Amino acid sequence: MADPAQILRERTADAWFDLAVQRTDVLLLDHANCEKKAASTALALMFSYPEDFDLAARMSKLAREELRHFELVQQRLAELGVPFRRLSPSRYAEGLRRALRREEPGRRVDLLLCGALIEARSHERFMGLIARLPAPLAEFYASLAAAESRHAGLYQRLAARGGLDIGPRLGELAAVEAELATAPDAQFRFHSGTPS
Amino acid sequence: MADPAQILRERTADAWFDLAVQRTDVLLLDHANCEKKAASTALALMFSYPEDFDLAARMSKLAREELRHFELVQQRLAELGVPFRRLSPSRYAEGLRRALRREEPGRRVDLLLCGALIEARSHERFMGLIARLPAPLAEFYASLAAAESRHAGLYQRLAARGGLDIGPRLGELAAVEAELATAPDAQFRFHSGTPS
Numbered sequence: 001m002a003d004p005a006q007i008l009r010e011r012t013a014d015a016w017f018d019l020a021v022q023r024t025d026v027l028l029l030d031h032a033n034c035e036k037k038a039a040s041t042a043l044a045l046m047f048s049y050p051e052d053f054d055l056a057a058r059m060s061k062l063a064r065e066e067l068r069h070f071e072l073v074q075q076r077l078a079e080l081g082v083p084f085r086r087l088s089p090s091r092y093a094e095g096l097r098r099a100l101r102r103e104e105p106g107r108r109v110d111l112l113l114c115g116a117l118i119e120a121r122s123h124e125r126f127m128g129l130i131a132r133l134p135a136p137l138a139e140f141y142a143s144l145a146a147a148e149s150r151h152a153g154l155y156q157r158l159a160a161r162g163g164l165d166i167g168p169r170l171g172e173l174a175a176v177e178a179e180l181a182t183a184p185d186a187q188f189r190f191h192s193g194t195p196s
Numbered sequence: 197m198a199d200p201a202q203i204l205r206e207r208t209a210d211a212w213f214d215l216a217v218q219r220t221d222v223l224l225l226d227h228a229n230c231e232k233k234a235a236s237t238a239l240a241l242m243f244s245y246p247e248d249f250d251l252a253a254r255m256s257k258l259a260r261e262e263l264r265h266f267e268l269v270q271q272r273l274a275e276l277g278v279p280f281r282r283l284s285p286s287r288y289a290e291g292l293r294r295a296l297r298r299e300e301p302g303r304r305v306d307l308l309l310c311g312a313l314i315e316a317r318s319h320e321r322f323m324g325l326i327a328r329l330p331a332p333l334a335e336f337y338a339s340l341a342a343a344e345s346r347h348a349g350l351y352q353r354l355a356a357r358g359g360l361d362i363g364p365r366l367g368e369l370a371a372v373e374a375e376l377a378t379a380p381d382a383q384f385r386f387h388s389g390t391p392s
Contacts, residue, residue: 050280
């Protein structure tokens with residue numbers, strides 16, 4: 001399988017990883033939120049395009065996998081005794097949402113391409129975390145990483161169905177994504193930018 | 197396991213089952229919608245009460261099961277060659293929603309009790325369908341029925357956590373549910389009333 005990071009325009013800064021290693025409590029709490037949100041995004045696609053059985057079947061399976069990951073992250077939080085707290089979301093998802101085209105069929109393509117970018121960014125950060133975190137957490141992230149990579153490929157293939165050339169639009173959205181993931185950011189989250 | 201139908205105030209009319217057997221296309225199409233909606237309702241509880249790890253873990257697992265059922269219903273629709281069409285929702289879910297208390301902690305209890313009632317009604321209808329449908333579809337519903345029964349019990353136990361006496365409120369909501377499921381209804385859906 002191709003490295004999903006190939007579609008990302010910028011690599012995550014080392015400073016983000018340095019902070020993540022120090023703030024594993026926030027990392028895991030926000031990671032749980034992200035898995036839940038990923039399931040909800042897949043479900044939203046099923047509700048928006050119910051006539052597309054192929055899309056619905058794939059999104060349903062993907063949502064089940066995200067939910068399973070959510071359960072595993074929650075178990076890890078419980079094992080580590082991390083007290084729950086509500087975290088405000090990062091600017092990332094909202095920033096991508098603003099870049100979506102409003103009209104069909106563009107909106108659907110954009111939703112799928114953003115799905116690919118989010119999964120690719122998650123995979124890139126997982127890989128960096130695996131290299132830097134202590135063994136138990138590194139192994140945990142290693143156990144989840146393959147799915148993110150598969151999901152990134154799935155979203156790209158779904159966007160490209162019917163022979164659509166997704167290259168130009170993917171490039172535009174990747175530029176937005178890269179800015180959100182790497183511009184200075186006062187907040188630390190799973191998808192936050194470079195610590196400012 | 198206790199029969200989940202014990203919490204229902206009224207049995208589904210034979211006339212509903214008679215119509216369901218004639219309209220298996222609408223039955224299956226709306227059943228797919230219901231499984232998707234059940235997953236989305238479980239996810240909504242996870243987003244509303246994220247501090248409750250036990251609730252979140254159980255709702256996540258339940259949502260995965262509903263999604264798996266959705267996939268199976270979709271496969272069955274494809275095998276039978278039922279053409280997709282969008283169906284307006286029945287009055288059932290909206291009618292239950294209107295009965296929910298607005299303030300916490302009552303709202304949460306009501307959401308869980310409505311979850312129990314919906315699963316119990318679904319189980320009751322599955323059992324009636326199993327007795328009336330031709331073998332392939334009857335076997336299909338038989339394969340799904342145990343989960344609905346388990347889910348009804350799970351929702352009741354979650355509502356009763358902390359020793360809460362759920363009896364009186366369950367009775368009130370069961371009366372609303374029974375009216376929605378049995379009063380004359382011009383529309384046929386998985387949770388519609390008695391055909392008028």
